[in-house]
Amino acid sequence: MLAPLDKLLHSLPFPWSLAVLCLVMTVVAVLAWRAKQLTVSGAVLAWLEGVCIAWFLGFEGLAVMLLFFLSAAVIGRCSKRIHAARNIVSIQKKTGARDWMQVIANGAPATVAALLYAVAPTPLALVMFGAGVAEAASDTWAGEIGILSRRNPVSILTMRPITPGLSGGVSAIGTFSGLAGAVMIAVFWLGSFAAFGSQSFSAWVGYASFVAVGGFSGCLMDSLLGALVQAHYWDDERQRLTEHEFVNGRKLELSRGIRWVDNDMVNLISNLFGVLLAGGLASIV
DSSP, X not given: OOHHHHHHHHTSOXXXXXXXXXXXXXXXXXXXXXXXXXXXXXXXXXXHHHHHHHHHHHHHHHHHHHHHHHHHHXXXXXXXXXXXXXXXXXXXXXXXXXXXXXXHHHHHHHHHHHHHHHHSOOHHHHHHHHHHHHHHHHHHXXXXXXXXXXXXXXXXXXXXXXXXXXXXXXXXXXXXXXXXXXXXXXXXXXXXXXXXXXXXXXXXXXXXXXXXXXXXXXXXXXXXXXXXXXXXXXXXXXXXXXXXXXXXXXXXXEEESBTTOOHHHHHHHHHHHHHHHHHHHHHTO
């Protein structure tokens, strides 16, 4: 679908092709920053990841990544409006524009997979790339939509009700949304990359299923790690757990988890888990 753009880009001499690609990504990054979807540091890292992905996987790879980002932006905006209407106070540490660490957590594994494809152009690397994006979409959809559930989520460990928005919680609508996000990316990935290589279409459908499984499994791992190792602090004024280490200048006491394991670290580990799982499934077929 986007192959003509790839041919046009790489028909240019090397310095000019890279310059054009950098210009395209600059426009995308600036628009995302102006829309308050990325901080300045987040825009810089997103620009770097986008250039690498588009250079090694073509505009097909960039389109898959942009689909995740656009869907996350739309769902995030809708979720925040509902939060404001319900007067919900967030207990999450980061709720605004994505900064550089959030961009790395959601995009670094997919970017590395794109680099691997440049070294060894096999479906395995493409599956790992897709799984990285699918996990990011799955986790984002599950978190943004799940917190809107009228029923309190339950702990993935104990199945007992917990505070909405607390890491480690799952809900029916959040779980279904996470699955839908992973499947959406997998289907788009299939349409983008099925022409790569000599494998049959049925083989690519199988690869797409690994992308979806890896993405959704990474989302579930995110909840599990959020309940087991992510740092949570006790806010004695509001009598609840929170991801914030400081509230109104007060340093809160660590209640559970490991202090240096924040949500960004959990996201990165979960994304890597999904990528490696998908890659492992693809490697044994």
